[in-house]
Amino acid sequence: MAGRNGRTVRDLRRANRGAVLQRLYFDGPLSRFELGPATGLSSGSVSNVVADLIGDGLVEEAGSVDSDGGRPRTLLRVTPGSGHMIGVDVGETRVRVELFDLTLTELARAERPLEQQRYEVDVIVDHIHAGITEVLAAAGLAPERLLGVGIGVPGIVEHTPDRGAVVHGQTIGWDAIELESLLRSGSPLPDGVPCFIDNGARTLGQAEMWFGAGRGARNALVVLFGSGVGACLVTPEAEHGRAVEWGHLTVRVRGRRCRCGALGCLEAYAGAESLLARWREEGGRVPGGADEETALTAMLAAAYPPDTAAADPVALAVLEETAEYLGAGLSDLINLFQPERILMGGWAGLQLGARFLPAVRKHALSYALRHPAENVTIELGSLGPDAVTVGAAILPLADFFARGGRRPDPDPESPPPAWRRALRERTPR
Template sequence: MSETTTRGLRRRNRARVLKWVMLNPGATRLNLATVTGLSLATVTNVVGDLIDDGIIEDSGTVPSQGGRPTTTLSVRPEAAHFIGVDVGEHGVAVEVFDLSLNRLASSFRYTSARASDPDSIAADIEHCVNEVLTETGVRESVVGIGLGLPGIVEHPEWSRVDDHGDAMLYAQSIAWDGLEVGTLVSHDIPVFADNGASTLALSEHWLGAARGVDHGIVALIGRGIGVGIISGGEILRGRSSSAGEWGHTIVSWGGRPDATGIRGTLEAYVGGTSIADRWAEAGGDPDEDYELALAQLIEAAPRDETAAAVLDDTVELLGVGLANLVNLINPGRIVIGGWAGLALVAHLGDRIADAARRNSLERFAGQFDLVPSHFGRDGVALGAALLVVQEFIDGRAVVGGRTITAPHQRAGSPRVTGGPSGP
């Protein structure tokens, strides 16, 4: 076996062990051998390296079947920190997490991406990142910053941003066409980026409503609409990370235009602003705040025929859009997030699931369930941080000036670049 192959195998073994311990604190060496399929000797060696690196520790004991108690393992929360950024419809949210994925601090600036230029968003990101770093004092142990962004994030490695410019953002609906993602972050910290729907899918897949799901759909429904697709236990990326622009699929030929000018898209009918606009066009009087308008519509529907008709159409069209995904992807679970999606599912979840099943192939219709997002509005920032966590787990991440990578590589090693793999 070549040296390169051996290093790759060690790194993969390390990643499997570390991720399991992160997500399952209190694991034992024997348990790790069982779930990873590695030999007990290999697990013992990997665990020893991770303990030497200060990443995990012996955290307690549990009774064994005779003999000495069995030692349990957990990560050391303070060993590494990760920043997640959600550039969303209502503003910029920044959160910092430790290695146990505890949220230590958060900051928010109200600045809608749709109404702001990139320089303003960059300034808000800088302000919020500085705020959480000052509050926590963890700057030296930050591995990287993850960004959850509106639009298409393209990069040959799908998410890694090197030298402020390799990743490009194409957000047609807000006229950000070919923006260098690295220009949004001024800090000298490695940056990773993906579409917000994909980062939501990552958080739900690791820790939320899609945990343990090998084939699923995580829909983000706000003003815009996107989807993260879980296929074979990984987030489906596409050729250049662009998979998931579900909101721009056609549900009505030649129909209403969406924010990009494309007619008849799902977003043109089921996006949060589009729902309110359709109600106004039908004679309703929605609030100027689109979230309040959707709440008003849901409340008015039982006693107002116009509101009821708009809401019925919304349910049916969303069902059609979901059915298209069901017939294409054959998911075991559909998770609905985003402010508009959460409001619709909270009041109309059963009707939406029924509409999706009625428009799906019968065989597929009985093979999925539909649930709300576990993380609500916090999932995009967490998922953005998980982009960095995955890089750390895979052994290509820098902490406080040193590279944590394959076993026995120590302080002073050069930074290792390259995009993280899927979860």
């Protein structure tokens, strides 16, 4: 039965379960007494919800604490082994697959290297399938126990009702790739395990906002600085983040050609790929046959050698110019969105790190309007190289919370999605 606001009793129960689960997840262990003020629920509702969650194996007791003059209060926490998620990062140099328990403790990982700048769709799909199989086998976990698989990819992700997630990755040669359908074909997972695909910058942002340097911020931008650059915008209206194709903002009319095909994009000046290309063009000694991560390490060593060695002036000049372009690009984000916090992550951002950030910060604040510049901080992300993978695993976890800690129920009246119909049509009769 629905109430005046259209919410049913089932909706209310789901919301109450989700509220208790999330508070225990982020702030636990907590007692039943503490859960009331934390969730806004009455003591009776808290008791009912906790009993329900304990019965489902999602919550367990975790010791007790003394109360003021009364009986000790039992503490509660989320049961780590009551759910599992897989996070996948389709990166520039490798496909990384990690298996986590419900508290995002890593249980197993697998990595598949990619040939430099090679994004063959079939190869990526095979790497993801093999990685999922490997981590499940390493942990001895049945695939049916997964809450879902989250995947962070380059490009714009379109979620369609009939084709699932479709990826438009212009910079990597992906034109309307029906990735979800391809992943379901030959998947090691049963149909009931959902797959969540999103932009890698958004999964990075999700991780930093939930567990990293973004916690507590209402308006933030998380920047992914890798082979290219991207960003995730988090606002009260987009609390789970929205991917922003920041790397394709034009910063120089008739400038360098970007890998997307346009001229003068920020990514043509600030991404690691372009940074190394400019060093090579100016006569820098880029290691032959090395991947981008190794080459960038060599460039940093050339620009910032030990005290007794002379710096490579070309490498240093390219890095300083890159810092100015990156700062100018950040100033546009500051002026447009007026964030309270900007975080820089991604493998290249982490490599450049604290040595590079002061120059980026100086240029960003000098190019931005004074008022928003005075109210923003620019720092490094805190979650390290696994942030995209962790953020990808958060996608099924967030969905699980939204459903009140219940797995999705199959709806026999709904038409099957296109990927399932296609698989049936391919099956020999």
